[in-house]
Amino acid sequence: MFRVLRWVLAAVGALVGAPILVAATILVTLLYYPVSGPLPQPVRSSFGTPPSVVYDDGGHIIGQLSAAGGSNVPVKDAQIPPVVKYAVVASEDRGFFTEGAVSAKDLLRAARADLNSHAPVQGGSTITQQYVKTVYTNGSRTLGRKFREVVLARMLAQKLSKKQILDRYLSVVYFGQEAYGVGAAAQAYFRTPVSKLDASQAATLAGVLPAPSQYDPLFNLDAAEQRRETVLDLMHAQRYLTDDQYQQAMAERLTVAQPGSAASGPVTLVYPLQQPTTKYPYFLDYVRQYMEQRVGYNELYHGGLRIQTTLDPKDQAAAESAIAAQLAGTKPPLQMATASVQPATGYVAALVGGRDYNVSQVDIALGGCPQPEPPPARLIVQATCQAQPNSVVLGGGSGRLAGSTFKPFTLAAALSAGISPQANYYGPATYDAPGCGGVCVIRNAEGGSAGNYTLTTATWQSIDTVYVQVLKQVGIKTVAELAKRLGVSTAYDESDFGLSYTLGTNPVGALEMASAYATFANQGTYVPPSPVVRAVDSQEKLVFDNSHPRGTRVLSPSVADTVTQILQGVIQHGTGNPNAVIGRPAAGKTGTANGPYDAWFVGYTPQLSAAVWMGYSNNDSTPMLDVKGVQVFGGTYPAKAWHDLMTTSLAGLPPANFANPPPPGVTANVLQGLQAGAARTPLSSGGEAPTSQSLPPPTAVAPPTIPTTTTTLPPYTAPPSTMPPNFGSTTTIPYSSGGTGATGPGPPAT
Known part of the structure; x- marks a missing residue:
C-alpha cells in the first residue's frame, strides 16, 4: 500500500511541486483516506541494541556511542508520575486528551511554512504522530514519511487508548544526553528514579523535547531555564498545577551540580552525564552531534555502526x-x-x-x-x-x-x-x-x-x-x-x-x-x-x-x-x-x-x-x-x-x-574581471558597494585528488557490555534526591 502511495506522491510531486502538494496531501489524508488494517512492525526496538563504535583515522577505537539511558532504564506505566505526563501534554500537545490523532490546524501551519521555505522545515505533529515517527518511520523529513506518519497515527488511535499512547511515547522519546525514554532521562539529568520526579524536573524534561541539543541544560543552561519556565507557565495556565505548586516550582531554578559542593536554596539540580570517559571527550561529542544530524538518532544509537573519524592522535x-x-x-x-x-x-x-x-x-x-x-x-x-x-x-x-x-x-x-x-x-x-x-x-x-x-x-x-x-x-x-x-x-x-x-x-x-x-x-x-x-x-x-x-x-x-x-x-x-x-x-x-x-x-x-x-x-x-x-x-x-x-x-x-x-599591477583586473578603479565607484545609499561589485555565485568543485583516507575497520563483533579499559575513569557527583511528584487536576477519562 505505502509503496504505491510513495510512487504516486513522487510522480505528482514532480509535476506540481512538493510544497503545494504537502497541504493537499494532508487534507486528502485527513478527510478521505481509509485507515483500517494492521500496524506495521516497528523500525527499531528501544532496548538491547549495540552501541556504535568510533575509531580514529588509523582504525583504533576511541569511544562508543549508545543510548545508555534508554537501553538500561525500562519503566512501567504506573511508575511515571502524573506531573510528567501533564508537563509533556501541556508543552507538546495541549489538545491530546480531547482531540484526534492528527491536528489539521497544526499541519496546515506546517504546510504553510514548508511552502514559504520551498522545503519541509516545520513539524505540526501531535504526540501520537511523534510516537509513530519515532517507532514506525525512519524520521526523514520527506513528504512520503509525513503521509505515512499521518495515516499510521490515525490507525494507532483506533487501536490504543490515549493513556496507552502517552505511556508508550514517554518510554521511547529522545530527551538528549543519549537518553531515550523518561526513565533514562530522569537518571541522566537528575540521577533519580522517574517516580520521584517533581514539577520542576518534569517541566525541564518536557522543555528539552522540541530540540534536545538546543535546550540541554548541561550545554545551554539559560535556554533550558527559559524553557522550564515556559512549560510551567503552560501547566499552570492549563490547570495542571495549582497556584502554590506553580510558585514553588518556578522558584526552583536550574543549577548544574558541582563536585564536592552542596547547593543552597530551592534549586533543580542537573547532573553531568555519568558514563565512562573517552580520551577525546570533546571530539567524541562532536562526532555524536554530527552523526545525529546525518544518520538520525535511531541509526546512530541502535544501528551498531562502526564510524571511522578524521581524528589524528x-x-x-x-x-x-x-x-x-x-x-x-x-x-x-x-x-x-x-x-x-x-x-x-x-x-x-x-x-x-x-x-x-x-x-x-x-x-x-x-x-x-x-x-x-x-x-x-x-x-x-x-x-x-x-x-x-x-x-x-x-x-x-x-x-x-x-x-x-x-x-x-x-x-x-x-x-x-x-x-x-x-x-x-x-x-x-x-x-x-x-x-x-x-x-x-x-x-x-x-x-x-x-x-x-x-x-x-x-x-x-x-x-x-x-x-x-x-x-x-x-x-x-x-x-x-x-x-x-x-x-x-x-x-x-x-x-x-x-x-x-x-x-x-x-x-x-x-x-x-x-x-x-x-x-x-x-x-x-x-x-x-x-x-x-x-x-x-x-x-x-x-x-x-x-x-x-x-x-x-x-x-x-x-x-x-x-x-x-x-x-x-x-x-x-x-x-x-x-x-x-x-x-x-x-x-x-x-x-x-x-x-x-x-x-x-x-x-x-x-x-x-x-x-x-x-x-x-x-x-x-x-x-x-x-x-x-x-x-x-x-x-x-x-x-x-x-x-x-x-x-x-x-x-x-x-x-x-x-x-x-x-x-602586482594586474591584480584588480585578474581577480574578478573588473576594471581597475571600479572599487572607487561612488557608493550607493547605506554604504553598500554597487551591484557590479557583488560576489560571483559559488560553484561546485570536483573532489580533490588525495591519497586514500579510508581505513579497514575490524570485522563486526558484538560490543562488550562495558567500555574498554582505556576509556579512562568516571567522575561521580554525590547523589541528591529530586523531591516528590506533584499532583494536578488530572486528564479527562480516556
Missing part, C-alpha cells in the same frame, strides 16, 4: 599539549580552545573544547549560534545555524568575538571588488563611524599608530581605522555573505555594530574559523569541516560516506592566493611576529576583542589550518590584563599555542609552498 596530542602549556600556572575560568582542519578535505584532525570536559561539557571550539535581534530590526544576512540548523554542530556556548581575525573576510571581499593590495589609506588613531546606535569611535586594538598604510601593511599591523574604511567601500552585506560562504555562521542585521562589523563583533567558534582560513589555503574552494570519513552498520552496509569530500568554489584562486600572500606578512612582519613563526611557509591573523576579552590566532599552511582562542569562559567582559604578567593579545599566548600545535603536527612533513598570486 598525533595532531590531537599536539593540540592538547599546546593548550596545556599556555594555560600552565593559570586557573579556571580562564580557558583556551582550538581546532585544526585539513584544507583539501575539510577533515578535522584535532579539537579541544576547553580545559577539562569533566568540569564543563560546553565545547568552546564549536561555538554557538548568533541570535537575530527582535523586530523592528531587519535581518540582512541570516546565519547558517538559523537558516539550516542541521548543517551546523554547536558547542552549547554562545561563541566568542572574532576580533581582527574577521578582517581577512573584508580583505577578500575588497580584493574581489578590484581594490588593489597596494591601495593607500590614512589610518588615524581614532575613526568616527556610524553604527552602534549612533557614532562608533574606532581605535586600534592590537597596535599600529596613526599614519599612511596600504591595504597590505594595514593587514600586517591590524589597523582597525583602515579596515572600517575598506568595509565602507565594499559593503557590510557583501562581507557578511562572503564570511557565510566561507563557513562562518555569521549574521548581519540593522541593529549590528555598523562598520565595526569588520572588527569581529559577531561570535564565532575555533572550528569555523580554522575551516574558513583553510579555504584560503585551498585556493578559494570551501570544503565543509567533517569529523567523519565513513560509517558502516553491522551488516557492512555503508550508511555515511565522506571519503571523497566535495568542495565549493567561493573565491577565485587569485583572490585566495593574494589573501594568503598578505597574511604571510602578518607572521613575517606584523602582529604574529615572532611567536607565530614556525620555520615554513605559513599565513595567519591575530585577533583581539577590546578589553582584551577574547584573543585569537588563526593560521595555516598548505597542509593544515588551525585556530586558537583564549578568554574567560564564564563571561565575555573580564579583561585579560595580567595573565602570568602579560596583557593578552592574539600575538601572545594564542600565537604561541598555534606555533607549538603546528610545529608538532607538521613534524616529519616536508615544507610546502603556497601558490603564487597574480603579479
Whole structure:
C-alpha cells in the first residue's frame, strides 16, 4: 500500500511541486483516506541494541556511542508520575486528551511554512504522530514519511487508548544526553528514579523535547531555564498545577551540580552525564552531534555502526599539549580552545573544547549560534545555524568575538571588488563611524599608530581605522555573505555594530574559523569541516560516506592566493611576529576583542589550518590584563599555542609552498574581471558597494585528488557490555534526591 502511495506522491510531486502538494496531501489524508488494517512492525526496538563504535583515522577505537539511558532504564506505566505526563501534554500537545490523532490546524501551519521555505522545515505533529515517527518511520523529513506518519497515527488511535499512547511515547522519546525514554532521562539529568520526579524536573524534561541539543541544560543552561519556565507557565495556565505548586516550582531554578559542593536554596539540580570517559571527550561529542544530524538518532544509537573519524592522535596530542602549556600556572575560568582542519578535505584532525570536559561539557571550539535581534530590526544576512540548523554542530556556548581575525573576510571581499593590495589609506588613531546606535569611535586594538598604510601593511599591523574604511567601500552585506560562504555562521542585521562589523563583533567558534582560513589555503574552494570519513552498520552496509569530500568554489584562486600572500606578512612582519613563526611557509591573523576579552590566532599552511582562542569562559567582559604578567593579545599566548600545535603536527612533513598570486599591477583586473578603479565607484545609499561589485555565485568543485583516507575497520563483533579499559575513569557527583511528584487536576477519562 505505502509503496504505491510513495510512487504516486513522487510522480505528482514532480509535476506540481512538493510544497503545494504537502497541504493537499494532508487534507486528502485527513478527510478521505481509509485507515483500517494492521500496524506495521516497528523500525527499531528501544532496548538491547549495540552501541556504535568510533575509531580514529588509523582504525583504533576511541569511544562508543549508545543510548545508555534508554537501553538500561525500562519503566512501567504506573511508575511515571502524573506531573510528567501533564508537563509533556501541556508543552507538546495541549489538545491530546480531547482531540484526534492528527491536528489539521497544526499541519496546515506546517504546510504553510514548508511552502514559504520551498522545503519541509516545520513539524505540526501531535504526540501520537511523534510516537509513530519515532517507532514506525525512519524520521526523514520527506513528504512520503509525513503521509505515512499521518495515516499510521490515525490507525494507532483506533487501536490504543490515549493513556496507552502517552505511556508508550514517554518510554521511547529522545530527551538528549543519549537518553531515550523518561526513565533514562530522569537518571541522566537528575540521577533519580522517574517516580520521584517533581514539577520542576518534569517541566525541564518536557522543555528539552522540541530540540534536545538546543535546550540541554548541561550545554545551554539559560535556554533550558527559559524553557522550564515556559512549560510551567503552560501547566499552570492549563490547570495542571495549582497556584502554590506553580510558585514553588518556578522558584526552583536550574543549577548544574558541582563536585564536592552542596547547593543552597530551592534549586533543580542537573547532573553531568555519568558514563565512562573517552580520551577525546570533546571530539567524541562532536562526532555524536554530527552523526545525529546525518544518520538520525535511531541509526546512530541502535544501528551498531562502526564510524571511522578524521581524528589524528598525533595532531590531537599536539593540540592538547599546546593548550596545556599556555594555560600552565593559570586557573579556571580562564580557558583556551582550538581546532585544526585539513584544507583539501575539510577533515578535522584535532579539537579541544576547553580545559577539562569533566568540569564543563560546553565545547568552546564549536561555538554557538548568533541570535537575530527582535523586530523592528531587519535581518540582512541570516546565519547558517538559523537558516539550516542541521548543517551546523554547536558547542552549547554562545561563541566568542572574532576580533581582527574577521578582517581577512573584508580583505577578500575588497580584493574581489578590484581594490588593489597596494591601495593607500590614512589610518588615524581614532575613526568616527556610524553604527552602534549612533557614532562608533574606532581605535586600534592590537597596535599600529596613526599614519599612511596600504591595504597590505594595514593587514600586517591590524589597523582597525583602515579596515572600517575598506568595509565602507565594499559593503557590510557583501562581507557578511562572503564570511557565510566561507563557513562562518555569521549574521548581519540593522541593529549590528555598523562598520565595526569588520572588527569581529559577531561570535564565532575555533572550528569555523580554522575551516574558513583553510579555504584560503585551498585556493578559494570551501570544503565543509567533517569529523567523519565513513560509517558502516553491522551488516557492512555503508550508511555515511565522506571519503571523497566535495568542495565549493567561493573565491577565485587569485583572490585566495593574494589573501594568503598578505597574511604571510602578518607572521613575517606584523602582529604574529615572532611567536607565530614556525620555520615554513605559513599565513595567519591575530585577533583581539577590546578589553582584551577574547584573543585569537588563526593560521595555516598548505597542509593544515588551525585556530586558537583564549578568554574567560564564564563571561565575555573580564579583561585579560595580567595573565602570568602579560596583557593578552592574539600575538601572545594564542600565537604561541598555534606555533607549538603546528610545529608538532607538521613534524616529519616536508615544507610546502603556497601558490603564487597574480603579479602586482594586474591584480584588480585578474581577480574578478573588473576594471581597475571600479572599487572607487561612488557608493550607493547605506554604504553598500554597487551591484557590479557583488560576489560571483559559488560553484561546485570536483573532489580533490588525495591519497586514500579510508581505513579497514575490524570485522563486526558484538560490543562488550562495558567500555574498554582505556576509556579512562568516571567522575561521580554525590547523589541528591529530586523531591516528590506533584499532583494536578488530572486528564479527562480516556
